[in-house]
Amino acid sequence: xxPLLSLLIxxxxxxxxxxxxxxxxxxxxxxxxxxxxxxxxxxxxxxxxCKPLAGGSVTVIEGxxxxxxxxxxxxxxxxxxxxxxxxxxxxxxxTQAQAVLQAELQKAQKQHAELLREWNNGEPERRAxxxxxxxxxxxxxxxxxxxxQRVEADVAGLQRELSRQPTASQTGGKP
Numbered sequence: 001x002x003p004l005l006s007l008l009i010x011x012x013x014x015x016x017x018x019x020x021x022x023x024x025x026x027x028x029x030x031x032x033x034x035x036x037x038x039x040x041x042x043x044x045x046x047x048x049x050c051k052p053l054a055g056g057s058v059t060v061i062e063g064x065x066x067x068x069x070x071x072x073x074x075x076x077x078x079x080x081x082x083x084x085x086x087x088x089x090x091x092x093x094x095t096q097a098q099a100v101l102q103a104e105l106q107k108a109q110k111q112h113a114e115l116l117r118e119w120n121n122g123e124p125e126r127r128a129x130x131x132x133x134x135x136x137x138x139x140x141x142x143x144x145x146x147x148x149q150r151v152e153a154d155v156a157g158l159q160r161e162l163s164r165q166p167t168a169s170q171t172g173g174k175p
Contacts, residue, residue, distance in 0.1 A: 098165050105158040112151045119144050 031042045034050040044050035085093075118124055124144060130137035 094166055098162065101158055101162050101165065105155065105162065108151055108154045108158060112148070112155055115144065115148050115151055119148060 033053045034041055034044040035053055036045055036048040036050040040053075041050070044052075122141075124141065126137055127140075130140065
């Protein structure tokens with residue numbers, strides 16, 4: 001009976017050691033972290049060309065807290081102490097800003113026209129390699145669609161900014 005009891009105690013001790021060591025073994029290897037463009041993840045996406053990170057761990061830095069009405073009240077008092085700008089200088093700045101916005105708008109409209117020409121009503125001309133690989137054509141189609149949407153949003157934003165610009169009569173200038 002004695003040897004059976006010591007055998008049972010030995011097996012129980014061995015089992016408990018394994019049970020205690022098992023979670024430590026499972027967590028001893030850190031999860032692999034991948035960089036997918038500007039994002040970090042532990043679940044890589046093959047479409048994003050994710051690359052594993054070598055070495056140390058990723059540090060997450062929390063943002064600062066947004067303060068309520070306390071932060072808004074000092075900014076109001078600093079605005080009242082701001083330096084006044086001469087009306088002629090302000091008109092010149094407004095004119096320069098409007099010229100820059102007009103140039104950007106023309107550039108964006110030119111890019112939009114070029115993309116529309118290439119888009120060809122949703123059926124761009126296929127390139128030689130796209131006949132053999134239809135997925136390349138679909139990828140280019142998607143990229144064109146995204147680029148068109150982005151440029152259309154840029155044009156709309158620039159037009160919105162231009163509509164907000166004060167006219168010469170509002171700033172006291174000559175019409």
